[in-house]
Amino acid sequence: MAQQPQPGKKAPDFSAPVAGGNYEDGETVQLSSLKGEKVVLYFYPKDDTPGCTKQACGLRDAWGEISKKAKVFGVSIDPVKKHRKFIDKYELPFPLISDEDKKIVEAYGVWVEKKLYGKTYMGTERTTFVIGEDSKVLAVFPKVKPGEHVEKLLEVL
Numbered sequence: 001m002a003q004q005p006q007p008g009k010k011a012p013d014f015s016a017p018v019a020g021g022n023y024e025d026g027e028t029v030q031l032s033s034l035k036g037e038k039v040v041l042y043f044y045p046k047d048d049t050p051g052c053t054k055q056a057c058g059l060r061d062a063w064g065e066i067s068k069k070a071k072v073f074g075v076s077i078d079p080v081k082k083h084r085k086f087i088d089k090y091e092l093p094f095p096l097i098s099d100e101d102k103k104i105v106e107a108y109g110v111w112v113e114k115k116l117y118g119k120t121y122m123g124t125e126r127t128t129f130v131i132g133e134d135s136k137v138l139a140v141f142p143k144v145k146p147g148e149h150v151e152k153l154l155e156v157l
Contacts (some may be wrong), residue, residue: 002082002106002107002108002109003096003109004109004110004127004129004140004142005109005137005140006136006137006140007119007136007137007138007139007140008105008136008138009137010096010135010136010137011039011041011104011129011131011135011136011137012104012107013029013030013031013032013135014030014031014103014104014107015029015030015031016029016097016098016099016103017029017060017080017097018073018080018095018096018097018098019080019083019084019087019095019098020082020083020084020087020091020093020094020095021073021093021094021095022095023095023148025080025081025083025084026080026133028136029073029095029097031131031135032070032135034071034133035133035134035135036133037070037071037133038069038070038071038130038131038132038133038138038157039071039072039073039098039105039130040066040071040072040073040128040129040130040131040153040157041051041073041075041108041127041128041129041131042059042072042073042074042075042127042129042144042149043074043075043076043105043108043124043125043126043127043128044074044075044076044124044126044130044135045076045123045124045126046076046077046124047078047083047085047086047096048082048085048086048089050124050130051070051092051146052126052146053145054147055064055070055126055146055149056074056086056090056092056143057090057092058146058149059072059074059092059149059150059153060090060091060094061112061134061150062093063093064095065154066080066150066153066157067093067094067155069156069157070130072075072094073094073095073096073097074092074094074095074096075096075097075099075104076096076098076099076106076124077098077099077100077102077105077124077157078096078098078100078129079094079098079100082130082132083096083113084099093100105124108127108129110127111123111124112124112125119123120155123142125142126143126144126146127137127142127143127144128140128144128149128152128153129143130153130156130157131146138155138156141150141153
């Protein structure tokens with residue numbers, strides 16, 4: 001499994017389908033095409049679950065401030081169709097990347113073994129990466145709590 005890219009290191013490039021924001025559903029977004037802009041990639045386990053909804057709505061509610069400072073993309077292994085429902089239900093202003101083949105979660109080291117009620121399974125660890133204009137990682141928030149996410153992000157941006 002890949003290690004999480006650390007501050008100062010180049011962020012792994014990717015190309016994946018996206019929904020929402022200024023993108024058509026299913027359009028492809030590529031990290032390298034965003035060079036010259038600050039980018040926030042926040043990885044989350046699943047659309048429309050309590051923690052993920054709280055995190056997404058926190059970003060939505062602070063959108064006026066955050067959107068002036070960076071491009072924000074949520075990343076999960078959910079399909080584009082599921083992302084569209086999540087975006088519409090909560091009026092999310094930012095795009096969500098679909099990583100069904102798990103290439104991005106693996107490249108960023110967030111596809112990990114998890115435990116719940118004594119069962120072990122693989123899943124996405126809630127982690128946020130702030131990537132600078134030069135495509136290098138500026139900050140990493142591993143296992144970030146949904147309620148603290150926006151505050152930590154604004155401190156770095």
